[in-house]
Amino acid sequence: MTSSSASAVTGSARTLRRVAVCGAGVMGAQIAAHCVNAGIPVVLFDLPAREGPKSGIAIRAIANLRKMNPAPLGTPDLAELIEPANYEDNLDRLADCDLVIEAIAERLDWKQDLYRKIGPALNPHAIIASNTSGLSITSLADVLPEALRPRFCGVHFFNPPRYMSLVELIPTKYTQPELLDTLETFLVSQLGKGVVRAKDTPNFIGNRIGVFGILSVFEQANRFSLTYEQVDELTGTRLGRAKSGTYRTADVVGLDTLAHVIRTMQDQLPDDSFKAHFGLPPEVQGLIDAGALGQKTGAGFFRKKGREIQRFDAQQRDYVAADQKIDPDVAAILAVRDPAERLRQLRESDKPQAQFVWAVLRDTFHYSAIHLQDIADNARQLDLALKWGFGHKQGPFEIWQAAGWRQVAEWINQDIQDGKTLSSQALPDWATRGPVWEAQGVHTAAGSWNPSQSRFEGRSELAVYQRHIGTPLLVGEVDALxxxxxxxxxxxxxxxxxxxxxxxxxxxxxxxxxxxxxxxxxxxxxxxxxxxxxxxxxxxxxxxxxxxxxxxxxxxxxxxxxxxxxxxxxxxxxxxxxxxxxxxxxxxxxxxxxxxxxxxxxxxxxxxxxxxxxxxxxxxxxxEVGVGLVPGAGGLAYSARRSAELQAMGAPDAPLLAYLKRFALAIASAQxxxxxxxxxxxxxxxxxxxxxxxxxxxxxxxxxxxxxxxxxxxxxxLPRRFPVAGRDGIATLKAQLVNMKEGGFISEYDFHIAEKVVTVICGGDVDPGSLVDEAWMMAQERQAFLELLNTPKTQERITGMLTTGKPVRN
CATH class of the missing domain: 3.90.226.10 (2-enoyl-CoA Hydratase; Chain A, domain 1)
Structure with a gap:
């Protein structure tokens, strides 16, 4: 490999060494958390507190990261690596930061005030990016000092930032192109994100299409008189989407947050032909008015009462028992593997639930095709935004193409003529004639369709993507590797x-x-x-x-x-x-x-x-404890040997049990x-x-x-013998297991299995410090494994796991 080709393949962003996040709210704090997950130093800013430490707002936000679920931090102790700061005392810390992410509330005047405040303190080469989800990036750039505009762009993380892959990168007319390349490389390689470049339009790509899809679900659910839980069952994993479906997802996001994004579409898209449907159903507005905002308030479309899941009934204006049963005939259609046959059966079925699913898919196909040119450079960006930002198994264009581009386009046109669609606007010309029609789809070996350039456009040639091996392909794409x-x-x-x-x-x-x-x-x-x-x-x-x-x-x-x-x-x-x-x-x-x-x-x-x-x-x-067994392929032998190695590398007088304990308890509790x-x-x-x-x-x-x-x-x-804890270690660890059993943390049979674990991991009934080899440990493992396999309760656990996929507690 030549030096030039090596550089092309291994190139990565090393210039963005330190990050500042301005705004210690939910998103800002979690973006900071993901930076320290990646080992990147980060300073978290917020307003000076009125009482207590000046950086108290940021300090409390950092402390709260330890308690959140799902956990934004890889380990809770990483919270200590986030530096709290405030705009009054710590602006000098900005001079050390190569990337500054603004993540304050969606108010143009507040953001403008912040930019004026931090501008003089910024590193002259720093990138400044806003995490706004609703404001125009160009509008924000216009209020910046002129010298900062070329270094400014939008960088929209999806919530929660640790787990959601999507980050939308939005340039303005001022943004330096090389800055975008540097930032994209950093986001992809250093933070592990899936980046799509979006045009500066309301809600960008992910929320524009994804929230429209939610509005379509609301509309079609009312048309076909479906309950919330039926809709979630139909629009969850059966449709290749997130398990939570639509209404439960809205509860997780927050109904107030959803309403804000929808209002952005209402206010900023006056010419959208689908605008008549950009509104919250009255029952949803009623929930918001009542403070039932979803998961964060304990109630929304659904609430949990004891062990029972209840749904809100708009007619009774109260919560009732949820029943997620769907029509078995529709379930059978959704299980059809051939995508063309599945869509045909959905469209032709007289079952309301099948008609609902077809309508929801058709609406998203229709809307995506009409607005592709406005919001994205090409069809690949749109599909990836839905996959990475909303957890869809396939993007809308992928589903359409897999089911037969020409046939689905004809079905959509027929529904438009019959007045069944949410807009009477025709599909764009590129969808019904020309290269896409001839290729029978927007994704091809040559690339994905760019309607602005009227051509198929290849993938990004940034060096960071040459590091990607085994990247999942979209329908119609061909792996060049x-x-x-x-x-x-x-x-x-x-x-x-x-x-x-x-x-x-x-x-x-x-x-x-x-x-x-x-x-x-x-x-x-x-x-x-x-x-x-x-x-x-x-x-x-x-x-x-x-x-x-x-x-x-x-x-x-x-x-x-x-x-x-x-x-x-x-x-x-x-x-x-x-x-x-x-x-x-x-x-x-x-x-x-x-x-x-x-x-x-x-x-x-x-x-x-x-x-x-x-x-x-x-x-x-x-x-293995979960299926009534002990690790039997060297796991206990490894743990014993590794503990001895750690003792040898650590303090000479530290007891072996101090190192062995963490392995033993983790294995005994199936951690x-x-x-x-x-x-x-x-x-x-x-x-x-x-x-x-x-x-x-x-x-x-x-x-x-x-x-x-x-x-x-x-x-x-070289194979060598190592010391084990022996019978003294077994006695000490068993005492801890007794405490776990009596405290109700493990069952009687869990205790029995755990006894086997600690006996083997300590080397069996030998003197403390006895030297053993891997053959000895492996024999101990096999014996314990086979003894447990011969036990009825272990057989019950294995059968239960194979049948239900869940552990059996017996």
Missing amino acids: ETRTVFEDESVRCWTLPAPHPQDVLIVSFKTKMHTLSPGVVTGVFKAVELAEASYQALVIAQDGDPFSAGADLKAILPLFEKEGVAAVEPVERAMQDMVLRIRYAQVPVVAAVAGLALGGGCELAVHCAHRVAHFESYIGLV VSRSALDARQLGFLKESDTIVMNRQELVFVAVRQAQALASAGWRAP
């Missing part, structure tokens, strides 16, 4: 990347559901290690999508046990232990690229690798990390392991990390 398959069977695929990426690193991916460790996968991993040792410099274990691995394939193990008993399972268990040791002692470095769940055997696989590259949103843990940072604290990731913020950079970084280890002369560790 041509990987080479080295070996493939029904369980695994071994492959390499093309130039300019390293080609001397082998990658193995699992093909099982949830990437479970089936016997075939175990065999495939052995094969991958052999291939890597023979012909490559290193091996990476990486999956095509999340999760990394949900653990052992219980569906494969249970029938073996039922047919032949414990004796049939023992070889399977031993093979998994042999697999992780084969990885640990491989003659090339093995790197795990972890994202999403890495549970049970998935965790055991990862911890035995030479190095781990983990996405920030990695949830790692040994959870799963809340982030990759939390996994470090639990001990499942090391301080030396790499954490990346963008999921799509995982393979890129893992391959280069593996190559770097090999280039540095990596050698496998």
Whole structure:
């Protein structure tokens, strides 16, 4: 690889080293939280407090971050890294900041006053961005001092910032193009965001289309007389959208927040042909007037009374028991796999619920097509905004194209003629003739449709996107990255990347559901290690999508046990232990690229690798207790050995149990990390392991990390014995388990399993400090695992998990 090509592939934003967030409200504080999640120093500003410490408003906002759910911080202690500040005493702190994000209330005069206040204190090269969701970015730029305008743009995070991928980047006519590139690179690589560039129009892309979709749902639900819970069931996962559907999502967002966005559309889109439907239903306004704003007030469209979920009944003006049953015939239509057939059946059905679903989809297709040119550069930006900002599995144009572009366009036109649509405006010409009509869609191998330029436009050529490997494709797109398959069977695929990426690193991916460790996968991993040792410099274990691995394939193990008993399972268990040791002692470095769940055997696989590259949103843990088992693929052996290593590296007189305790209690309670940072604290990731913020950079970084280890002369560790806590450790840990049982934190059978965990992790009934090897520990694990498998209550737990997907407490 030449130096120029290396720079093109690895380029990233290193100039934005420190961030200031102005406004310590809900969004501002959470944006600050996500910056420290990424290891970026941040100063959080707000007005000076009238009482107590001058920075009291920011101090209280930071403290509140620890209590929020879902957690905005990877670990609660990160709150200490956010520096509180106020505009009266601390403006000098702005001189150190390369990016200043304004996130105060949506008042033009307040924002203008803030810009005047902070302007003289800003670093002369700093980027200034507003997180406004409703005000015109150009209007904001017009009130800025002229010298600041080229460095100003909109940067609209979606709530909650840690979990929602979408950030809309909105330039003004003044904004320097290179500034946008720098900021986009920073947002993508350093904060892990999915960035779309939006035009400066009301509500930009995501909220413009997404909130219109909500208004369409409100309108069509009334037309077809559907209840809130029926609508949520129809517009949730069955439709490829967020599980919460429409009304529950509105409750989570806040009805007042939703009303604000809708008012923006009413006030700022006077010429929109759909404007007649830009209004809140009277019952929604009534809820807002009554202070029932959704989840934050405890009641909205729904409320929880005891264990019962109730919905608001507009006619009775009170809450009634919710019943989410939908028509089984409509449920069957929504389960049809072929998208063209599914939409045809929805449109032709005489069932009101089917007609409702078709109407909601048609309205969004119609609105998106009419306004694409106004709000986005191309169709890809619009589809990604809905996927990243609203949790839709597919964007509206994807759904339309997958179902047959020409046929759906004809259906929409027919509905317009029949007066069924929310607007009589015709589809734009580009949707019904010309290149899109001929290509039968807006997404093609050449790119996505740009109606302003009347051409298909390729993806962004920013260097940061060359780091993205395995990016999910939109319907109609073609992956330009041509990987080479080295070996493939029904369980695994071994492959390499093309130039300019390293080609001397082998990658193995699992093909099982949830990437479970089936016997075939175990065999495939052995094969991958052999291939890597023979012909490559290193091996990476990486999956095509999340999760990394949900653990052992219980569906494969249970029938073996039922047919032949414990004796049939023992070889399977031993093979998994042999697999992780084969990885640990491989003659090339093995790197795990972890994202999403890495549970049970998935965790055991990862911890035995030479190095781990983990996405920030990695949830790692040994959870076998939940199915009545102990970790059986080296998890307890690893925990015992790692504790001894930490003791040797730490204070010489610190007891081994001090290090072992965190592993033992985490495993006994089936604790799963809340982030990759939390996994470090639990001990499942090391301080030396790499954490990346963008999921799509995982393979890129893992391959280069593996190559770097090999280039540095990596050698496998030598097997050696290590001390264990023995019977004294068992007694101490059991005493803590007794307290957990008596406190009601674990059941009697949980206690029984946990006893097995602490017995094995302490090395069994041996003297404290006894030296053992991995073979000894693995044998202890197998014995405990097989004994529990032979227990009726464990069998109940496994059967329950396989049947319902939920743990059984017996």
